[in-house]
Amino acid sequence: MDLSAINPVLLIGAMIAAATPILLAATGELVAERAGVLNLGVEGMMIIGAVCGFIIAVNTGSPAFGFVAAAIGGAGLSLVFAFLTQATLANQVASGLGLTLFGLGLSALMGQTYVGIKPPSMGPGPFSALSDIPVFGRILFGHDALVYLGLLFVATVWATLKHTRAGLILRAVGENHDAAHALGYKVKRVRTLAILFGGACAGLGGAYISLIRVPQWTEGMTAGVGWIALALVVFASWKPWRVLLGAYLFGGITQLQLNLQGAGVAIPVEYLAMSPYVVTIVVLVFLSAEKSRAPGCLGRTFHASG
Amino acid sequence: MIRLEKRPEPSRTMSYATPLLAVLATMVFGGFLFAFLGKDPIEAIITIFWDPLFGEFAFFYRPQLLVKAAPLILIAVGLALGFKAGIWNIGAEGQYIVGAICGAGVGLAFYPLESWVIFPLMALAGAFGGWAWAMIPAFLRVKFGTNEILVSLMLVYVAEQLLASMALGAMRNPEGRGFPGSRNLSQYESAHNAELIAGTGMHWGVVAALISVIFAYVLLTRHRLGFAIRVTGEAPRAARFGGVNPGRLILFCLGLSGLLAGLAGMLEVSGPAGQITIDFNVGYGFTAIIVAFLGRLNPLGILFAGLLMALTYIGGDIAQSQLGLPAAAIQVFQGMLLFFLLALDLFTNYRLGFGREAAA
Secondary structure (H helix, E strand, O other): OOOOHHHHHHHHHHHHHHHHHHHHHHHHHHHHHOOOOOOOOOEEEEEEEHHHHHHHHHHHHHHHHHHHHHHHHHHHHHHHHHHHHHHHOOOOHHHHHHHHHHHHHHHHHHHHOOOOOOOOOOOOOHHHHHOOOOOHHHHHHHHOOHHHHHHHHHHOOOOOOOOHHHHHHHHHHHHHHHHHOOOOHHHHHHHHHHHHHHHHHHHHHHHHOOOOOOOOOOOOOOOOHHHHHHHHHHHOOOHHHHHHHHHHHHHHHHHHHHHHHHHHOOOOOHHHHHHHHHHHHHHHHHHOOOOOOOOOOOOOOOOOOO | OOEEEEEOOOOOHHHHHHHHHHHHHHHHHHHHEEEHOOOOOHHHHHHHHHHHHHOOOHHHHHHHHHHHHHHHHHHHHHHHHHOOOOOOOOHHHHHHHHHHHHHHHHHHHHHHOOOHHHHHHHHHHHHHHHHHHHHHHHHHHHHHOOHHHHHHHHHHHHHHHHEEEEEOOOOOOOOOOOOOOOOHHHOOOHHHEEEEEEEEOHHHHHHHHHEEEEEEHHHHHHHHHHHHHHHHHHOOOHHHHHHOOHHHHHHHHHHHHHHHHHHHHHHHHOOOOOOOOOOOOHHHHHHHHHHHHOOOOOOHHHHHHHHHHHHHHHHHHHHHHHOOOOHHHHHHHEEEHHHHHHOOOHHHEEEEOOOOOOOO
C-alpha cells in the first residue's frame, strides 16, 4: 500500500466532482419534498438523464446539448410521476418505485447501441485560467461549468425558498395543502412544477455521471446515487445549505474509497465499495435522533373535494 | 364538466377489474413499444403471453413458470403484509442475497458430507439471514425512527458487495480453476433443491410459496395480527388507540418479509441458480414489489400476479431469442404494468362525475 500516491490537491478536486451529481439530484428532490411530494424515482430520473445526455452529446458532438437533453429527459420521466400522483392520486411511494424500475429498463433499452463509445469532452471549465494558482487554484477554479451550476442551484433554491413569494407558496403547499388550497393556491400546479424541477435536476446529475465522471455509458451506471441523494435530503433536514455540506461529505467518501482502492489498501475492494452506503445509513441513524422537521404534508395525496 | 367524486366505499368490482385492465393497457402500449423497436407487435405479444403456455415448446416452458413464479410469490407475500400496514421494505433484493449467502454457506460448510439434515439446516440459515438483514432497518426504525425505505435500500448495495466478496473470496470453489463462483450445489445431493416431481418445475420453493400464500391469507382474514396490520395501514391513529403496538408491528412485518425473501434466495441458489456467483440474483426482490401491487396486496391475488410476472419473464426470454427483442424491453414492459395499475387504481376509490356538482 502506498498512500503517498494520493495527491491531496487532486483528491479534493475529485471529491468536489464526485459530489456534483448527488448535489444536483438532491437539490431537485429537496424542492419537490418542500412542496410535499416524496418522489422515490430519483434513481430512475438520473439514469434517464444519463442516457439522454449521452445519446444527444454523442450525436451532436456537444456536451452542452447533452445536458439540456438530460434535463428534458429527467423532467419528461418525472411528468409520468406527476401524472400518477397528482392526476390519478396514486400512492407516491409506489409510483416513485415504479419510476425507478421503469427508468432503469428504459435507459438500458435506449442506450444499448451506445455501450463502449466515448462522449465528446467538455473542454476547460469557465475559470480554468485561474486554476494555475498553486493549490487553491486547482481546488477552487479547476472544475467544469456543471460544478459551479450546482452551487448556483443551491444558492438560488435557498434564496427562492426563503425570500420570495413563490418560495413561500411552495412551502405553504408542502406544509399544509388544505390551508394552501383554501387560500386559493393551486396545490397540484405547484406540486407538478416542483416535480418537474426535481426531474430536470436529477437528469442533469445523471448526465454528469455519464458525460464527465465516468465518462461512458453502461447499464445501471448511477448505481444508487439517486438513493443517496434521497437520503441526503433527510440528512439535510430539508435545508439547501446542508444539502451542499452533505453532498460534499458523501462525494468525499465515494472518492476517498476509490483512491484507497487505487492505492492498494489492505481492505478488500468490496468492503471499501460498501462504505458510502454504510456511512449513509449511519448518518441517517444519527440524524433521525433529532426529530427533524419534514414538511407537514410530505407524501400525502391532495384531492380538493376530499 | 367531468370531475372526480370519492366513492363512499371502494368499489370491489373495480379492485378486481383494474389488474386485468392494466394488463390489457400494458399489452397495447407494449405493442407500440415493440413496433417502435421494429418488431411485429402482435407476434411479440403472442410470443410473450401465449407461446410459453400453449406454444409448440410449452412442455419445456410450463415448468419454468413455477420455477420463476415461486421466488416472486414468496417475496411478494411478505412485502404485501408490510405495505398493507404502511411499512415499506424495498430492500427485499438485499435480504434475498443475504439469505442465499447464508444458506449456501451452511451447505458448503458440510461439503462433501451427505446427510438429510443439511438441506433443512440450509433453509433455516437462509431464512435467518434474510430475517437478520431485514431486522437492521426494522431495529433502526423502531429504536431511532430512521426511515426504513432508505435503510433497506442502501442495504441492497451493501449485500451486492458482500455477494461479490463471497463469490470471489470466501466461497469460491477451490476446484474451480480460479473462476469466480462457489461450488455448484446442484451437484451436491444433500444441498440440492431438486425437482420434487420430475419435469414439473415443482421444487421446495414452490411448496414454500404456496404455504406462504395460505399462511398470509389466514393471518390477514382470521388472525388478530392481520387485523392490526389492516387497521394500521388504513388508520394509524385508530390502531394505536385500539392497542396496536406500532414498533412490534414493524419488527414483525419487516422480519417476516426478510425471512421469506431470505428463504427464496436460499431456495434459488441451491436450485435453479445452483451456485453463488456475482450476479446470480436477477432482481426478483424488485420485481416482487410490482407483483405485490399487481396482486392488490392480497395473498391470493399475489399468487396469480406472480404467475403472470413469471410468464412475462419466460415470454421475454423467448422473444429475446426468437425475435431479437432486447432484454431491457421486458423490464420496461413490467414497469409500464405497474404504472397502469397505479393510474387505473384511481377508479377503485373515485368515480367520474358528470355535470355540475350538487349544491352541498
